[in-house]
Amino acid sequence: MGIFQMPSLGADMEAGTLVEWMVKPGDTVHRGDIVAVVETQKGAIEIEIFEDGIVESLDAALGAKLPVGAPLATILAEGAAPPSAPGAPVSKPVETTQAEKPAPEATMPATPPKAGPVEPGATGVAASPAARHLAAERGINLASVRGSGPGGAVVLTDVEAAASTTPASKPSKTAEAIAEMRKAIAAAMQRSKREIPHFQLSQVIDVEAASAWLATRNAELPPANRILLGALFMKAAALAAAKVQEMNGHYREDRFEPAAQVNLGVAVALRGGGLIAPAITEADTLALSEMMAAMKDLVARARAMRLRSSELTSGTLTVSALGEKGADSMTGIIFPPQVALLAVGAPKRRPWIVGESVMPRLVATFTLSADHRVSDGRQANRFLAEIDRLLQTPEAL
Structure with a gap:
């Protein structure tokens, strides 16, 4: 060695x-x-x-x-x-x-x-x-x-x-750490916007079926074992990335390197400020319960600063979701050397056409930022359409 x-x-x-x-x-x-x-x-x-x-x-x-x-x-x-x-x-x-x-x-x-x-x-x-x-x-x-x-x-x-019983005596150190992380984020995002020719596609997806299926499934489980809607979004994104290879990999030395597996980065907002995106390895192979457990584990360890080096370097596609409350949509910036980032807005109940009727449905906006050196609108559209298809049959995820 x-x-x-x-x-x-x-x-x-x-x-x-x-x-x-x-x-x-x-x-x-x-x-x-x-x-x-x-x-x-x-x-x-x-x-x-x-x-x-x-x-x-x-x-x-x-x-x-x-x-x-x-x-x-x-x-x-x-x-x-x-x-x-x-x-x-x-x-x-x-x-x-x-x-x-x-x-x-x-x-x-x-x-x-x-x-x-x-x-x-x-x-x-x-x-x-x-x-x-x-x-x-x-x-x-x-x-x-x-x-x-x-x-x-x-x-x-x-x-x-x-x-909990001792007042913080060194707030400046926390502020200093946050400032340093902000510098790192700024440097990475400036490089991304400078070097990667971004293009974006958005699709509003009906997630009523996914939400209803999840509610029925969770009703039979204790709170600790319940699955959030975000886990279904992550699993659908991982399966879509495995099918549409142009969204999953790295761009290095003027060429695209497709990844052999889907290591899905999870954008985690840190409590003190800042953002980090550790990866779940082979996310497309995980059961929903395993995906949920992996997400909980990563978020907890990211906020406690207990991540491993491989979790920060192995990501092949990142998903950034606003959770169950927040803005309708957002547009993300790709983490280099990755070639795509999927941003998911908070699900909202909206009037929706189903067949010949208009009814209230839970919908969410999925916005894909992709690297135009690797893909174009056709591949990006296939990726979002595959996520839509998968979320209509959540029991198969």
Whole structure:
């Protein structure tokens, strides 16, 4: 394997700050394990490893702001001899981040790496990254918080409980983080509008049948297992993308690369401000219950800044929905290097012609932004028509 480098977590990323190692020299790592936490303009991201190996050395200093491609660690394949030459030196930081920069809001991953246990931080208190981040943001002394995690470690819920009775003492840090995210969004969207020849098509779709079927299905389920209309929209979009390939993939180096699977990006509005679009892998293969669970999971982890690097880089098409309340329609800007974005307005009850009659029906406006280098109105129209067709028979989704 060799040198493990700072990954690119988006077209707009130039550098990231290494804030935590989740492994140590001598640890065995496997594909999908979290090895580090890196703070970017999009928040704290858990960095995954994509090959099996053994950690030979950690080559980057905590707190260093490193450019994309900078060496982070040396990881050898099992049984491989260490390099004869000295390993890469500790990377020179682009910008050293001092103690005033809060640790990231990220918790241990759902499938923990071999480093497993929560380790004491600089404070000497065992705490998860998310707990340390929130404590720093709210000015809470971790030593004063009673931990409920393994071995008495302080976890996010402990700090949230303490924060509910403690006034925020560092609002400027939150404002600074939001400002940085806004800069990242602005840079990505400026690049998108400058480089991608957008065109848009809109279609108002009757979703009465989908809503009625969902109401009947949900009536038999406990609240935790119920499915929202948005999950049907996502599943229909994923199936349509699998059928109309020109909407699903990336445009790089002056050519379109169709994707082998549909990794559906979910645009998530963050509570403090900003937007992020992590992806649901192979969304077209998921059952509706699985789609709903995946959406809930992504939204919760995005707002807690606990996303994985692969979730930010694997998207092949993004859907941005306003939910059940809001504006009738919106027009989205494509996330490069993707080639399409579907924006869904809030469903509204409107007079609608059904056969020879006019009756109230629930309808929603679907607006597709597409890259004219890859597709034209014919393919975009096929995509929206396929979504319409699928939503008329929701039981088949």
